[in-house]
Amino acid sequence: MSVRVIDQAGIRQLVEKLQQEAKVVAPHRREGRDQWAFQEVTDPDLITLEYTTTTLPPKQFAWPPRETLIRARLGEGPVQAEPVVEVEPLVLFGVHPCDIYGLQSLDIAYCHEHVDPNYVARRQQMRIVGVDCVPDEWCFCASMGTASVDSGYDLFLTPLDGEYLVEVGTEAGEAMLEGITTREPTAAEIKEVKRRLAKKLDQDHKIHTDYHNLPLRFAGAANSPVWEKHAERCYSCGTCVLTCPLCMCFDVLDEIKLDLSETRRDRVWDGCMLEPFAEVASGENFREERFQRLRHRHFRKYAYLFTKFGRPYCCGCGRCVRQCLVHIDPVEIINDLLEEHEKGGVTHGA
């Protein structure tokens, strides 16, 4: 696949072309502290391609916070249930490598055994233009192997001086560039990708082991005091799970219309950090305590799903700690566990 260079005018040209074919969403700056959000592009000049992170990850476009799965007529005769899949062609413009990894990981999970038709329909209509980034103090992509991706995008932009190197990832990406003004890159410009990556990998916020070791380090860590230490200040507010690009849990609600003519089955974002999440019909709650919920979340990311799908279910984007009002940081938690392990304080067989 080819590599080109595109300037700002070319980016504008590209976005306008894509807008003819699909809804285009891209990062926009928001009010207050450095904060961005994926929003539909109205004016290509309002897009911010150089940003740290968005409040919500791009999963919202494959799996919205609330969506209807089924609608059914009630009343006389048998219930007529209709599946509901609302899809539109979409371009995600300006997605960071960690978030691309996040979407690929959701693909694995949502296509595992039961293929989720709503998720898959949206993902099949989605094209992705990635963009490289500069990590802030909360990012830990270097620790998770997600500082760069070699798939999962149609085009990938790397900022050069006022221009962008464009790597084409797919045939769809090749077609996107047709008719857009680009030029051949120089050898030095192609090297820039590697130079940036080397710089990006130098992060202070990092876990003190190779991430491949995490399942082994988590084995036997269930009874560690680390969980209670970090959970003491947890609100159980779910900010970490809801803003996580890889968290995928939902609740399903049946909403009968007030005139009793129709019912719909909706799913909404849910998460294991919320107190009622593991509550069952009898009123029992399998994870009643904050530390049990915090522990479950981390085991799921770095052990259970890792061993099930062969990759950690964390992309190191840092949204969880960046947005946590009480600064609960998975990097600190993991490093505490590693330190405890070094000291031989592991309780086996937990």
Place this chain on the structure above:
Amino acid sequence: MKPRVAVFSFTCCEGCSLTILECENELLDIVNLVQFVRWREAMTETSDDIDIAFVDGSISTHSDVRKIKQIREMAKLVIPIGACAYNAGLNALKNRYGMGEVKEMVYGPDGAQFDTIPARPVSAVVPVDFALPQCPIDREEFLRTVRDLVLGRTPRLPDYPLCVECKRAGNDCVFWKGMKCMGPVTRAGCGAICPSNGDYCEGCRGFVDHPNEQAHQETLKEHGLTVQEVMNYFNLFNSYDESQI
């Protein structure tokens, strides 16, 4: 037989009753499901034969105490609606003062004639079957509750903080905009209506079952509030304390 529904008001602005009356697009559907038999804000007829009594307002006079006990006798289900009835809401702010002082402060020397006692939620006087929080109640939550009761489903309140609904709505945290917020300890269910419209959460839905109050006091201090200011944030809608009664 449709359930016979009454709406009663105690110490409050009756804004929760009004919220029901303002369900203009849904009122016909509601009266297909239930029969209103007593509701001073909406009708002149009255009845003592009641299946469901929705009650707004705090109990704050001796006469209120007698009336709510009568309502409990009459109705099969008693359901407080709105912050005043749910956890005494703003009304509980007066409980920290002596009742004589309160009457003097509000009515001057003529205040002595008024019958007032520390404000309390309905549940402090009679057993209740369910309760809807918020100031005023959330219209959708009320409608779902009516529907669930008619269908024989148990209505439920969310037991997670407002932050969940802010995230689902795609809001940026209001703390990042320089405001302070009670969302992390407040029960969700309003759809994060205030943060979604540029404001912060004052906690009018009361706390979740297990709020991390300690953590939130620390957060508010970290964001520049004094201890007194932290207490003001906590107390606005959530100051009711049984021991003051």
